[in-house]
Amino acid sequence: MPSFFPPRPKQESIRTAICQETSSESNPFVAKKTLWHGYDAEKLIANYGWTEMLFLMSQGELPTPEQNQLLNKVMSFLANPGPRDAGVRAAMNCGVGKTPLPTILTTGLTVRGGMAEGAMHIEAAMRLLNGQFGLDQQRTSLPEHAAQLIHEYRMFWEEHKNDEVVPWPEIPPGFGLYYGERDSRAVTLINLLEDEGGNILNLALEIESVLSQENNPVYLTLSGVVAAALCELGFTPEHGAGVFMIAGSAGILAHGVEQLPRNWNEYPFWADSSYYNYEGPEPAKRVGAEE
């Protein structure tokens, strides 16, 4: 038998600062003790809830009670994107087709990851609010800071709009319209947060006051408010994007699984030909007759 993988001295290891497992005496693969960021996992589980674990895993420290309350509020608000949401609809499509259960959830989450209102947008909005699209400059006032962030994003967009496989949005991320009008979900969440949103939400509102007075006015969207809250909580944009996805997983799972026992004809195909508009060339091309 050819030996493609000869035994060799161990030189490579997976590294992590999050989890430390000590093996049992009898089996090197079984952990007798687990630490998460230095805390005994069993003690954590006995004393804290899930959002506190989420915060700890991402940030390395436990949240304060106020931070945990804010995180819970934001995640609860996002718990069910609803059956009209693209991610939820993708999961429902899988459900009615009897796709393996785990794929129902992961399909919904994948679609929730996009740049339009999805996790990539949250990440971009958090970068904007963190000032990561420009040089770190001294700002003297909130209005000046807001104007500077808008300017920096627009400069960045001009230079880099096509640099990535999914393009950056032209309107500063976290701002825009929702079905053509001001995003009422954003207003509702702001009201629910009361004064918990902190300085970064104030900064977002200041940006909104500038953008809403331009020729094509736009406003804070739900993504923008969520991004502000997640920045305030200290999440990095990468972690924030993931928190946004996880938060919506409750609705994705429930709506997807709800469709499982249904028949295929209980979910619309839009079979009537009047629903379908073909706008392409006449299907008269011949193989071998290309120009």
Place this chain on the structure above:
Amino acid sequence: MFAEKRDRVTSKSGGWTIGGEATLHGYNIHQELTHQTSWIQVLLLSITGRLYDGNQTRLIEALFVATGYPDPRLWCNRVVALAGSARVSAGAALSVGVASAEAKTYGGQAEYYAARGFSECCRIFQDQGEDDLIIHMKAVLKKERVMFGFGRPLTRVEERIEPIERMAKEMGIEDGPHLATVKHMEILLKRYRLVLNFAGYATARLLDLGLSAHEVHQFLTVGFYLGLPPCYIEAFENEPGTFLPIACEDILYEGVEERELP
């Protein structure tokens, strides 16, 4: 805009009339494509809207064969091997293998960056000549610290290009302007010990067929696909959890020391 789109599906690429015809970019799938074209030809058609001749697409198809390594140490292959070892279903496992290959480090995103960079280099080389190309490449290297499409982890040998080059020669397919440019760039980059990598080579060939950077990216999404099924199947058939099991002490912990809860 939303009210107009309500209850209406539109498509410029094609569709299916229930019980009737199926079309793709102006071709009848059953009357024209099914018996006269290859899978790879129709994949290119579905992405670009153009039907390329069989000779060109045979060479492009060979690119996929040349890089289908069934070695589970490669990142996307390892993902499907882990999925197999965890007894994940085939569709889910293979799709995460494809998705995981959309990486910035030697994956799908790097091919997009390479396509954009090569287009610019080719334009400069064709319009302004070698001196300006060198100035541009130095500026890119200074700013980005990398030249996408060049360089390879672990080795400076690229074994996948030579068989394709030989095939192209035998088939009488000449280098287009993009491939000619990157071959010239490779000579200029010798002092940096950067070799043209396979993704860069494939990208240049696809650009020469007229694909845009986005089309190159979309097409090469399944570029590593052939390596995935063997890694998945073998791990799936083995005892669960036995693919590269890791003992507790194999993980190098570099976090804070044990501490009491606050």
